[in-house]
Amino acid sequence: MTDEPVTRGFVGRRRPAQSDRLPPGQYDTGRLWPVLSAEPTPAVDRDRWELTVDGAVLESHTWDWAALRALPHSTTTVDIHCVTTWSRFDTPFTGVSVETLLDVCGVATGATHVVAHSRTGYTTNLPLDDVRADRAWVVWDADGSPLTPEHGGPVRLLVPHLYFWKSAKWLTRLELLDHDEPGFWERGGYHDRGDPWREQRYQGDP
Ligand SMILES: Nc1nc2c(c(=O)[nH]1)N[C@H]1C(S)=C(S)[C@@H](COP(=O)(O)O)O[C@H]1N2
Ligand SMILES: [Mo]
Numbered sequence: 209m210t211d212e213p214v215t216r217g218f219v220g221r222r223r224p225a226q227s228d229r230l231p232p233g234q235y236d237t238g239r240l241w242p243v244l245s246a247e248p249t250p251a252v253d254r255d256r257w258e259l260t261v262d263g264a265v266l267e268s269h270t271w272d273w274a275a276l277r278a279l280p281h282s283t284t285t286v287d288i289h290c291v292t293t294w295s296r297f298d299t300p301f302t303g304v305s306v307e308t309l310l311d312v313c314g315v316a317t318g319a320t321h322v323v324a325h326s327r328t329g330y331t332t333n334l335p336l337d338d339v340r341a342d343r344a345w346v347v348w349d350a351d352g353s354p355l356t357p358e359h360g361g362p363v364r365l366l367v368p369h370l371y372f373w374k375s376a377k378w379l380t381r382l383e384l385l386d387h388d389e390p391g392f393w394e395r396g397g398y399h400d401r402g403d404p405w406r407e408q409r410y411q412g413d414p
Contacts, residue, residue, distance in 0.1 A: 229287055230295055231404035237294040241351075243358045244290060245377065246392065247328040252378050254362035257327075259309075259346065264384035266314030273362065276346070279304045284345065286368035288375070289404040301366050303347030306339045309382070318386040324365045324374075325381035332374050332391035334367065335401065336384065343369055346379060371402035371409070 230236060254273045262268035271279070285300040315336070323333050338344065345366040348355055355361030360377025367374045373393050394400055399408040406414055 229297060231289055232407050233409075234289055234293050234295040234404065237296050239296075240294075241296055241299075241359070242290070242292075242294055244292065244372070245358070247326075247330060249357045250328050250378055251357065252327055252362055257362055257380070259363065259380060259382070261309050261313045261382045261384070263322075264316040264319035264386050265310075266316055269309070269313050271309075276304060276363070277348070279308055283349070286366070288368055288372050290372045291398065291402070291404075291409050295404075299350060300352060301345060301347040302349035303345045303363075303366065305342045306344040306346060306365075306382070307342055309346065310340065315384065316386075319384045321385045321388045323383045323385060323389055323391060324376035324379060325383060326376045327378040327380045330376060330378075330392050332376050333389055333394055333400070334370070334374055335388075338367060338370060338374075338401070339382075343367065369403070371399075371404050373398065374402055 258270050258272050259276060260268060260270045281302060281304045283300050283302045285298055287295060287297045288299055289295045320336055321333055322336055322339055323331050325331050346363060347366045348363050350359060355364060363379050364377045365375050365379045388400065390400065397411050399410055399413050402408050408414065
């Protein structure tokens with residue numbers, strides 16, 4: 209007879225070990241959510257806020273707060289990864305899939321990239337494929353509450369599969385392009401795409 213420990217009854221939902229969820233070089237910040245902003249937090253009044261999708265689209269479109277909220281939306285729970293090495297697991301965000309906005313505008317033939325613009329002038333570029341197929345969201349709630357101004361409220365971009373600098377806060381415009389155009393951090397030496405699983409932090413990283 210051996211003295212194996214025996215677990216009876218409920219074993220719990222199997223989930224991957226934490227390390228399987230932590231990209232290389234990252235640490236788990238727990239419930240802490242650091243604020244990372246290159247600019248002072250702007251006061252964005254949601255009743256005077258608009259989001260425009262334009263550029264390489266069939267028809268530009270602008271949504272105000274009410275119109276955005278009237279679109280089909282949902283809550284998605286994701287892990288976020290900042291290039292400064294913190295990751296935060298299981299953050300629920302509520303908003304509209306970018307694909308829903310693109311459906312309204314129609315993507316022009318030849319569109320390859322998108323630049324997200326913030327009210328402050330901050331920009332970040334993404335391959336169009338990275339914001340399609342429900343991989344990117346325009347969100348207004350996080351952790352079950354309205355996004356605070358510090359975290360990009362009233363509305364920010366959310367692209368959880370890339371480093372969090374791609375998730376522009378105080379979002380006002382998604383500009384589709386037929387070429388790539390580096391944004392604020394990308395011009396400053398950060399990686400053009402920023403996949404945390406490939407550790408694409410800086411230009412020259414694979
Ligand atoms: N407008 C704007 N958006 C931004 C940034 C910024 O400086 N300005 N910082 C980016 C970076 S580097 C990160 S890690 C996240 C930080 O979001 P948080 O402050 O909600 O954690 O926002 C991204 N979006
Ligand atoms: Mo970041």
